[in-house]
Amino acid sequence: MSLVVDDHALIDLLADMQTGWLRSEVEHSIIYTTAAWYFRLANAVQHGTGNGALSGRISRLEPEVRELTVRRIKDLPEWIGLIGPRLLVPVMAALDIRHRPNGLAAEALAVALLTNSLIAVSVDAPLIRAGAHDLGIEYHELG
Amino acid sequence: MANQLKLSPELSEAVERARAAAEQSGELLVPPYAPPALPLPPEAKAALADWVASGDYDRVVAELTADDPDLATQ
Numbered sequence: 598m599s600l601v602v603d604d605h606a607l608i609d610l611l612a613d614m615q616t617g618w619l620r621s622e623v624e625h626s627i628i629y630t631t632a633a634w635y636f637r638l639a640n641a642v643q644h645g646t647g648n649g650a651l652s653g654r655i656s657r658l659e660p661e662v663r664e665l666t667v668r669r670i671k672d673l674p675e676w677i678g679l680i681g682p683r684l685l686v687p688v689m690a691a692l693d694i695r696h697r698p699n700g701l702a703a704e705a706l707a708v709a710l711l712t713n714s715l716i717a718v719s720v721d722a723p724l725i726r727a728g729a730h731d732l733g734i735e736y737h738e739l740g
Numbered sequence: 741m742a743n744q745l746k747l748s749p750e751l752s753e754a755v756e757r758a759r760a761a762a763e764q765s766g767e768l769l770v771p772p773y774a775p776p777a778l779p780l781p782p783e784a785k786a787a788l789a790d791w792v793a794s795g796d797y798d799r800v801v802a803e804l805t806a807d808d809p810d811l812a813t814q
Binding site: 599613627628629659661662676678679680681683684685687688690691692693707709710711712713714715731732733734735 | 742743744745746747748750751754755757758759761762765767768769770771780782
């Protein structure tokens, strides 16, 4: 089993704070994320005010957990898979779905196809959900 | 839970080509699956590290495995 996780779930994983379904799945799953989600998270760490959805969550972590999480965001552990654009872009461009996806959605769908992963998001993403439905990719909203 | 993919021939070909390239480049991860970090709170991790560093962990393992051929590690 492989998962493609969004930036919010990535915080949980990097902080070792995953709960519920995600916690049970990571025990036996390979984890991937996308460059777009990773960039949003890294950007929130670097430039966030602490008031945004991502930077706010990081700022509320316990100091030692926050330090570990930020270190991992700046140097992503190798157990988080990341596929490069050289391989992904042809798949993103070939996506044949009803609603044209933006770059973030197309990348998530392409990673899921390439790695045969389901997509797990903390925040519902309608474009990804619709594309996943069209392509037969499992889409899981984390509670 | 598993994907039930519904792909056009063109998309399927693009995916297969990218997957083969990802395998060659090492971008596809392989098992072991679990992240190296245990999902334990920092206090528990520190306590485990102290236990191992003190040598007590090795002593307990040696006691448990001394008389059991199935559990012996050497």
